[in-house]
Amino acid sequence: MSAHLKWSQAFPLFESDHHRPLIGRPGVYRIRAFTSHGTPRKIRRMAGTDRDGILHIGKSGNLGKRIRHCRQSAEGIRGGHHAGREYFEWGFDRLVPRKLLRYDYVVTRTEKQALALERRLHEDYRRQFLDRPPLDSTSGQNRL
Numbered sequence: 455m456s457a458h459l460k461w462s463q464a465f466p467l468f469e470s471d472h473h474r475p476l477i478g479r480p481g482v483y484r485i486r487a488f489t490s491h492g493t494p495r496k497i498r499r500m501a502g503t504d505r506d507g508i509l510h511i512g513k514s515g516n517l518g519k520r521i522r523h524c525r526q527s528a529e530g531i532r533g534g535h536h537a538g539r540e541y542f543e544w545g546f547d548r549l550v551p552r553k554l555l556r557y558d559y560v561v562t563r564t565e566k567q568a569l570a571l572e573r574r575l576h577e578d579y580r581r582q583f584l585d586r587p588p589l590d591s592t593s594g595q596n597r598l
C-alpha cells in the first residue's frame with residue numbers, strides 16, 4: 455500500500471511531544487496499533503491481513519494540531535477528532551491500550567496535496583483489503 459512513500463518513524467500517540475514540530479505543516483498521518491514488543495499489530499480485514507496495524511488514515515493542513523486533537527479525543531477530553539472519539543466511545547482500548555497507539559506521517563507542500571494523498575491511501579487500502587481502517591468513517595470522500 456503506497457510503499458514508495460517515505461513515512462516518518464512511528465511515534466507514541468500519548469505521553470509524547472513529537473507532534474510539536476508538525477504544527478502548521480500539512481500532510482497525512484496514520485494512527486496505528488502496535489504490540490507490546492514494538493512491532494505493528496496485525497489486523498484481520500475482509501480480504502487479508504493489514505500487517506501495518508492501521509486504525510486510521512487522516513490528513514490535515516496542521517498535522518501537529520490534528521494529532522493533538524486525536525490524542526485528546528481518544529482520552530475523552532475533547533470531541534474534535536472523529537477517530538479519537540470512536541476509539542474512546544467504543545472502548546477500543548480493550549483491544550489496543552493507549553500506550554500501544556502510535557502515529558506516523560508524511561509532510562506535503564500543501565493541504566490540497568494532503569487531501570489527494572489521503573484519498574489515494576484510502577482507495578489503496580480499500581482495494582487491497584475490501585475494507586476500511588477500523589476507526590475511519592469518511593475514507594477520503596472529501597472533494598479536492
